[in-house]
Amino acid sequence: xxxxxxxxxxxxxxxxxxxxxxxxxxxxxxxxxxxxxxxxxxxxxxxxxxxxxxxxxxxxxxxxxxxxxxxxxxxxxxxxxxxxxxxxxxxxxxxxxxxxxxxxxxxxxxxxxxxxxxxxxxxxxxxxxxxxxxxxxxxxxxxxxxxxxxxxxxxxxxxxxxxxxxxxxxxxxxxxxxxxxxxxxxxxxxxxxxxxxxxxxxxxxxxxxxxxxxxxxxxxxxxxxxxxxxxxxxxxxxxxxxxxxxxxxxxxxxxxxxxxxxxxxxxxxxxxxxxxxxxxxxxxxxxxxxxxxxxxxxxx
Amino acid sequence: xxxxxxxxxxxxxxxxxxxxxxxxxxxxxxxxxxxxxxxxxxxxxxxxxxxxxxxxxxxxxxxxxxxxxxxxxxxxxxxxxxxxxxxxxxxxxxxxxxxxxxxxxxxxxxxxxxxxxxxxxxxxxxxxxxxxxxxxxxxxxxxxxxxxxxxxxxxxxxxxxxxxxxxxxxxxxxxxxxxxxxxxxxxxxxxxxxxxxxxxxxxxxxxxxxxxxxxxxxxxxxxxxxxxx
Numbered sequence: 093x094x095x096x097x098x099x100x101x102x103x104x105x106x107x108x109x110x111x112x113x114x115x116x117x118x119x120x121x122x123x124x125x126x127x128x129x130x131x132x133x134x135x136x137x138x139x140x141x142x143x144x145x146x147x148x149x150x151x152x153x154x155x156x157x158x159x160x161x162x163x164x165x166x167x168x169x170x171x172x173x174x175x176x177x178x179x180x181x182x183x184x185x186x187x188x189x190x191x192x193x194x195x196x197x198x199x200x201x202x203x204x205x206x207x208x209x210x211x212x213x214x215x216x217x218x219x220x221x222x223x224x225x226x227x228x229x230x231x232x233x234x235x236x237x238x239x240x241x242x243x244x245x246x247x248x249x250x251x252x253x254x255x256x257x258x259x260x261x262x263x264x265x266x267x268x269x270x271x272x273x274x275x276x277x278x279x280x281x282x283x284x285x286x287x288x289x290x291x292x293x294x295x296x297x298x299x300x301x302x303x304x305x306x307x308x309x310x311x312x313x314x315x316x317x318x319x320x321x322x323x324x325x326x327x328x329x330x331x332x333x334x335x336x337x338x339x340x341x342x343x344x345x346x347x348x349x350x351x352x353x354x355x356x357x358x359x360x361x362x363x364x365x366x367x368x369x370x371x372x373x374x375x376x377x378x379x380x381x382x383x384x385x386x387x388x389x390x391x392x
Numbered sequence: 393x394x395x396x397x398x399x400x401x402x403x404x405x406x407x408x409x410x411x412x413x414x415x416x417x418x419x420x421x422x423x424x425x426x427x428x429x430x431x432x433x434x435x436x437x438x439x440x441x442x443x444x445x446x447x448x449x450x451x452x453x454x455x456x457x458x459x460x461x462x463x464x465x466x467x468x469x470x471x472x473x474x475x476x477x478x479x480x481x482x483x484x485x486x487x488x489x490x491x492x493x494x495x496x497x498x499x500x501x502x503x504x505x506x507x508x509x510x511x512x513x514x515x516x517x518x519x520x521x522x523x524x525x526x527x528x529x530x531x532x533x534x535x536x537x538x539x540x541x542x543x544x545x546x547x548x549x550x551x552x553x554x555x556x557x558x559x560x561x562x563x564x565x566x567x568x569x570x571x572x573x574x575x576x577x578x579x580x581x582x583x584x585x586x587x588x589x590x591x592x593x594x595x596x597x598x599x600x601x602x603x604x605x606x607x608x609x610x611x612x613x614x615x616x617x618x619x620x621x
Contacts, residue, residue, distance in 0.1 A: 097498045104486075300482060301495075307442070308547065309472030310499040311465075 102322050105298070112290045113326045119286050120330025120378070121337070123279030124370050128338040130276050131366045133269030136358045137262055143356035148254035149192075150229065150238045152177065153222040154247055156196070161249040169223070173247030180241065181227060187234060192226040199223065222249055280377065287327075287378055288385045291319055295390040302390060316390065320382045327378035331371045339363050393551060393582045394418040394441055399450035401436055401606075409448070410436040412606040418584060420550070423577045425593050426586040427617055428603035434586035437603065438553045441584065442474055443467050455550055472500065475544030475552040475581075479559035481536045483528040483543075489515065490524035493542045500547070510546060518542045518572055534565035538572065545576055552576060554585040558592065566592055590617040 106113050154174065155164035181191050194202075200218035207213045227238060235253040242251050295302065305315045342363050350357040394417070401411040411433045418424050426434045439445045440452050443459050452459040455473045462470065483492050493511045502510075515521055518538040528536055537557055544552055554573060558566035570585075570592045577583045587593060593600060593616060600615030601608060 094498070094501055094504070096504075301484060304482060304484070304495065304543075305499045306468075307471060307476050308496040308499060308543075309468040309470070309474075311468045314499060314501075 098318060098321065101318050102325065105294075105318065105322055106325065109290075109294060109297075109322075112293065113322070116283070116287055116290055116323065116326040117330040117333065119279070119283040120327045120374055121333040123276060123283045124331045124334035124374050125337055126272055126276035126279050127373065128334055128363075128366055128370050129341075130269050130273035131369065132338065132342065132358055132362060133265065133272055135362050135366070137265045137269065139356045139358055140265070141262060144258050148232060148258065149226045150235050151252045151254070152181075152225040152227065152238070152242050153249045153252065154224060155249045156219065156222050158220060159222065159249050163244055164249050166246075169247035177225065177242065177245065177247065180245075181225060184237070184241070186230050187237060189228045189230045191228075194224045194226055196221045196223045283330075283374075284377060284381045287323055287381045291323060291382055291385040292389045294319060294322070295386065306391065316383070316386045319386055319390070320379055323378045323382045324375060327374050328371065331374045335363065335367050335370065338366075393420045393422070393455060394584070395451075395453040396437075396440075397451040397453075399440065399447045399452055401433075401440060401445065402448045409606050411440070411447075411603075413450070414606075414608050415450075416601060416608060416611060418582060420582055421577070421580050423574065423583045423596075423598045424585070425596075425598055425600045425615070426584060426603065427588070427593060427600055430588075431605075432603040433606040434603055435555055436606075438476075438555050438584065438586055441551070441553060442476060443470055472547060473550045475541075475547065475549040477537070477540050477544050477552065477554040477557045479556040481528070481533075481540045481560075483536055483539055485528055488525050488527050489520060489531070489539050492528070492539055493546050496543045496546055511542075514542045514546045517545075517575075532565070533561050534568060537561060537565075537569050541569070541572060541576070545581070549581065551582045551584065554583065554587075556586055556588060558587065558589050563591060567595070570596060593617040 154169040154177075155161065155167065157168040159168070178191070178193075181188050196218050199221040200216070203213055203216070203221065229235060229238070232255065235255060239251045239253060242248050302315050339360055342358060342360050346357050347359075349355075350359075396414045396416045399411060399414045400409050402409040414433075414437070426437060428434050436445065440447055440459070441454055443454075443462065447460060454470060457466075457470055459470075484495065487495060490511055493514060494507050497507050497510065512521070512524065515524060518541050520535065520538050520542065523531070523535065528539065531539065537560075541552075541557075552573070557573070558569055561569060566589055570589075573583055573585065574596065597614045597616070600610065600612045600617070602610035602612075
């Protein structure tokens with residue numbers, strides 16, 4: 093069949109079955125939207141992780157005279173113990189990118205600055221604050237090397253990785269993204285079933301055309317092609333609408349948050365990165381559903 | 393052109409065979425009437441030629457093809473050599489006369505240039521010149537059947553099957569339609585027409601194949617509808 097003829101037939105059929113085409117486009121839009129939210133959420137988690145992990149440190153807290161940690165029974169850290177820890181850290185370069193020693197007074201000042209209005213820390217003394225080494229790693233995922241090397245070492249009270257504080261947040265975001273993807277799967281199932289039902293109805297309402305096509309010797313592919321292309325058009329329109337909504341959400345919703353919070357947020361560039369996957373998934377599913385349905389319900 | 397060798401056909405949900413051990417041959421350019429009562433197997437015979445159904449036993453050969461061995465992807469090529477006309481015309485109601493006839497060529501990928509040349513020529517042949525823009529509901533029954541014949545013939549098929557083409561028409565119009573088929577036959581097209589129309593069969597005196605309860609009971613050259621037995 094010639095392209096011009098196919099396009100004119102598709103246009104006529106889409107106009108004739110416009111409510112069907114609109115319903116397929118809208119259901120596709122909602123399912124692709126959820127799929128897009130799921131994928132963008134995953135990218136957001138990755139962006140946040142990258143942002144925070146670059147900034148998190150492993151803190152090696154040293155023993156103080158008043159420390160009641162099990163490893164501090166010998167009392168406050170000695171000068172030689174402190175030097176030994178420092179030497180050991182220096183020996184661990186390049187994994188150890190930088191080391192900031194924080195004295196008891198510096199720790200006290202930071203606490204006071206962070207919680208200046210809090211009554212909880214009003215009576216705290218500098219001598220109660222532990223001194224520490226703040227260690228930044230070139231590869232933050234290898235924090236356990238530091239933890240295992242210094243936990244229990246003489247003069248070390250505790251080793252803390254800040255990732256432990258952030259991970260629950262990331263897990264929550266990941267959970268939300270999987271929730272969005274689960275919802276997307278359900279919507280995709282809905283759209284597959286709707287496409288199948290729509291094609292079945294289209295095949296029935298156009299049985300005279302397809303009957304004539306069959307009689308005059310049109311191939312099975314030529315008989316099925318207009319149905320598949322019409323479904324594809326409706327699906328691509330739905331995907332395009334979903335992409336538009338995602339773009340608007342990121343541009344105006346996330347974009348607004350980005351101006352308020354100093355955090356690495358996803359941008360519309362991320363929307364354009366996931367768009368080909370969304371459209372390809374929607375189109376692929378539509379073609380597959382149409383093909384399977386036509387094999388079953390359209391005599392060729 | 394068409395050969396049946398000991399062909400039987402039993403439909404899946406039927407215990408009675410629709411055709412029993414039929415053997416016949418129709419040569420190139422012949423005009424054959426297939427007569428018989430309703431349910432005698434006339435339509436089944438046409439459906440087997442068109443490869444719409446497969447024979448339960450025996451061999452059907454059409455235009456040099458053995459249909460039982462014909463892969464489904466090659467069926468469209470066979471059907472391009474066969475035009476088909478039905479009692480209920482089967483026109484597309486939203487397309488005009490020209491578009492209905494052109495549709496048969498468009499779905500096969502014929503160029504618009506050829507379509508513009510061939511369709512008016514065919515409409516002229518069937519006597520519908522000047523009515524290209526009419527919609528089917530603006531035509532009489534006879535004219536609608538002419539459109540259907542034009543659509544079946546526009547591709548210049550070697551065989552034209554007509555399943556009760558005059559069943560919905562008055563006697564005068566019926567005769568016009570069969571004369572049109574006769575004219576098409578004279579261009580070399582083989583015509584197989586299933587009919588109940590006694591007057592037409594008796595008037596044209598073509599070869600008659602009579603089916604009775606799925607059996608071929610008569611094959612008569614220059615035959616009539618019913619012979620006294």
